[in-house]
Amino acid sequence: MxxxxxxxxxxxxxxxxxxxxxxxxxxxxxxxxxxxxxxxxxxxxxxxxxxxxxxxxxxxxxxxxxxxxxxxxxxxxxRGYKKVHLSKPIIHYKKDILFDKEKHCFQIFIEEKKKCIRYSGLVISKIKIDISPRWLNFRLKSVGIKPINNIIDVTNFVMHELGQPIHVFDLDQIEGNKIIIKNAKNHTIFESIDNVTRKLNKKDLMIYDTIKPLSIAGMINSKNSNINIKTKNIFLGSAYFDPIIIRSIGRRHLIKTDAKFRFERGVDPDQTVYALQRTAVLIKKITNCKICSDIIDIYSHPIFPFKIKLRYKKIKEILGQSISNKKIKKILFLLEIVVIFECDKYLLVLVPNYRIDVQREIDLIEEILRIYGVNKIKISDNNIRISPLPNFFHKTKEKIQKVISKKLVYYGFQEIINHSMNNKSKFSCLFNSFLNRKEIDIMNPINKFYNSMRTNLLFGMIDCIKYNQNRRNVDTKFFEIGKIYFQKNKKFLEKTFLSISVSENEKEKSFITDVKNSSFFYLKGIIEQIFQLSGISNYSQILSTHPFLENSISIQYKEKNIVILGKIKKEYFSISKKIEIFYAEIDWEYFISIIQKKKVIYVPCSKYPTSKRDLSVLIDKTISFEKVYRIIKEKEKGIIKKIKIYDLYEGINFPKSKKSYTFSFFFESNKKTLTDVFIHEVMKEIEIFLKNKLGATIREENKLI
CATH class of the missing domain: 3.30.56.10 (Phenylalanyl-tRNA Synthetase; Chain B, domain 1)
Known part of the structure; x- marks a missing residue:
């Protein structure tokens, strides 16, 4: 602007x-x-x-x-500039304006009172459309507005002066001397001044005369109602519309005007009459016209100033230091925020209607800080404390579940809810014996398919995937947070788990296509993102066994299993050979307990740059990334901030017992800039260490990125 x-x-x-x-x-x-x-x-x-x-x-x-x-x-x-005075253009409307002896009879009706809160208007006669005076032309040109004629230029001037759009109609084109604000009828055709024909519907708020539409909510006029060189009499309108309605109409009809820009953000409802008076006075001075009506002002449901309670204690809590009560009240006074009650602990204030962005106590505190000066707030070491984990301020189970669910939805997963009852089968018996769980039978089942409580989330997830696949929805991403029920040591137990699955067609992989078992790493990456969001680090992974998962791993935290992850064995579930399903299950209660005990300590970001190096090695298939990671972390000197797998390859040109890893190392120091020579020496030490410890073969030289 x-x-x-x-x-x-x-x-x-x-x-x-x-x-x-x-x-x-x-x-x-x-x-x-x-x-x-x-x-x-x-x-x-x-x-x-x-x-x-x-x-x-x-x-x-x-x-x-x-x-x-x-x-x-x-x-x-x-801030101490004493010679500054704020003065709004003073208008002695009745003194400056000489009314025509014969007043024009004009009426305004508002049918949609919730959409059009206030509408003010007046009639001006005997005008002459001409070029604007030089001062007005220069003023508009200076802010990038092209002058059009003396009437339109005055309305643009007032809009940029006060922020209130003023719309003007050719009075002789208004049928019945009436303005009616109402919704359009479906399929109404509207030809606007931008030469676009728009098809209206009943959601569009319009300004009508007794027969035809004149304007789309004051944003853009019709061709017939707009003023031209032959116009002699005009009607000026000044309105306050519901910003949400204006925004939706403008988006629907692709309207981009200055009036729409301001109406959709909210103008001052208390300024419609003043802006109209200001416009009329300027037009009178420029054209020597006649004002032939009183201002008609329809304001059936007045908007009252917003009332807010402002606590001194809250201000100190948010800003981290005290501001004197005298200064707080002075700032509020300068912002035209009226104090209607005060005591030792708080102020009760009224916020002017033009400040639509100030509706909460925190908004008021932001205003105080804005005028007081952010730079005046001192930050000491006492302000840096151990704080609760971001995104989990309350650390309740419900709050954590909401955050994790939103994150999974953001990644494209859909939440499912399965029955907590299922059917006993040989597979469920195999599963329960593996985990040492005994099923809980239902004494009076509703049917034979629901005769026991579920002891896992896996079978319900498989049923849901198969249901979708039977309807040709092959590539799916599902998650479920649910309870399981079982007996153990003669006790009835229930536990909550988070299950996540990714299924895809082997021939048309939809997530990552370059790496074998790509969806395994995709799903593992999702788990790691959840851990990162939750502040869980220093976890480890080991190879594990599971009756229905192949190539499965367990992720452990403090030597206790928190996640099981692997590829589902198709032969147990009558799944097509072309379909791959990867499944992960998180011990939700253990996961919650970790978060609730977790604290985050603020550590400043390093002001020194990060350097990246890549290393490709050929190692035995039985060696996991976790083992390589641990060995490297034992040897490095606290300067490797992150290690990532860049590539994994098995197959052609490699022995069957070998696989290739490409790692990315991120080097960073909090004390100095690391030189290429130093990083090169560290990389050489890592290479030698991997050769001696794991029998690794270095495939290529480190690459500088």
């Missing part, structure tokens, strides 16, 4: 006391970053500066010159 420095000075009365550089710095301090400053010349060779400001969507109050000036006034006054 482009802002004129001279234009802002009109409202602040700062003359040349504050340089453009300081204004730029102050704007950045209060959260309105200045992207660029351009020096320019306007009328009579007067210098001006144009600031390109980046404004977040929630700060609709700052999308005007007066809005920027209002924010600058607050920060400049608070």
């Amino acid at each position: 482009k802002i004129s420095y001279n234009w802002i000075k009109k409202y602040l009365s700062i003359n040349n006391l504050i340089s453009i550089e300081k204004i730029s710095n102050f704007l950045t301090d209060i959260g309105l970053p200045v992207r660029s400053i351009k020096k320019t010349l306007i009328e009579n060779h007067v210098e001006d500066y144009i600031l390109d400001i980046e404004i977040t969507p929630n700060r609709s109050d700052a999308m005007s010159h007066y809005g920027i000036a209002r924010d600058l006034y607050a920060v400049l006054t608070f």
Whole structure:
């Protein structure tokens, strides 16, 4: 958004006391970053500066010159600039405007009162469409607006001055001297001034006369209602629409106008009449027209200022230090936030309607910090503490389950829910004997297929996968968090597990295609991402056995199994030979207990660069990555921050008993920049160590990346 420095000075009365550089710095301090400053010349060779400001969507109050000036006034006054005064253009409407003796009879009706909260309008007659005066042309050109004619230019000027869009219609094209705000009828054809024909539906909020649509919610006019060189009489409208409605309509019809840009972010509902008066006064001065109606203002459901309780204790808790009560109240006063009650512990305040982004106590604290100055908040060693694990602030089971489920959904998994009862079978007996579990029989089953409580999540997962495969949905990713039930040592027990599966067609692998058993590593990567999110590290993995999984591994934490992972044996479940299914099961209760005990200690990021090296080795098939990882970590000098498998290969050109690993090593120090010579020496030591310990063969030289 482009802002004129001279234009802002009109409202602040700062003359040349504050340089453009300081204004730029102050704007950045209060959260309105200045992207660029351009020096320019306007009328009579007067210098001006144009600031390109980046404004977040929630700060609709700052999308005007007066809005920027209002924010600058607050920060400049608070920081000691005593000669700064904020002045809004003063309008003596009844004094400045001489009404025509014959007032025009005009009516406004709002049918959709929840969508159009407020609508104000007036009629002006005997205007003359012409070019705008030089001052208005220059002012608009300075902020990138192309002048059109004196009427449209005034409405654009007011919109950029106050942030309130003003729409103007040719009065002689309005049938019945009525404005009606209502929804369109389905299949209504609307030809707009941008030469686009739009098909409306009953969700579209429109401005109508008694017969036809005039505008899509004040965002864009129809061809027939817009003013032209022959226009003699006009109707001015100023409105507050529900921002959500405007946003949906604008998106549906691909409307991109300045009015839509402001309406969808929320304008000030208390400013519609003032902006209308300001527009009428300017048009009167420029065209010597006649105002032939009173302002009609329909505001059936007024929006009242938001009431918030602001606690002094909460401010200190959030900011980490105290700010005097006097300074807090001064900041609120400068931001036009009214204190209606105060005591030793808190303030009760009313937030002006133009600050739609301030609706919570934390929003108020952010405003105080913004004006007070982030740089004034001192950070000491006492502020750095052991804090709860990010994403699990409450550390309840429900909170953790919600976070993990969302993460899996983000990765493309779908949650399933299976019956907690199943049918006894020889497979379930095999499974239960392997895990030393005894099934719990149901005394009065609803049918023969549900005669016992389930002792695992695997069989339900397989049934769900087969159900989808029978309907040609082969590539699936499922997860389930559920309970199992069994007897052990004459006790009835129930435990919760998280089961995750990935199934795919062998010929058309959908996840990673370059590596054999790619889905195994994909699923293992998902488990590792969950662990990383949960703050679980220093886990290990070992080869394991499972009656229904081949090439399975167990991931252990503190020498206790937390995850079982492997490829499902197809022969037990009548699964097509073309389908591969990989399955992982997490001991959910153990997983939760680890997180609830976990604490995270803040460690500053290293200011020195990270270097990467790759190493390819040929080793025996029986040697796992976990073993290689442990051996390397024993030898390295605390400078290897991460080790990743870059590639795994078995097959052609290699002995059947061998496999090839390519590792990526990430080197980083907290004390100094690591030189290439030093890293090269460490890599040589690792190579020698792998040769001696594992009989590894180094396949190629380290690569610098």
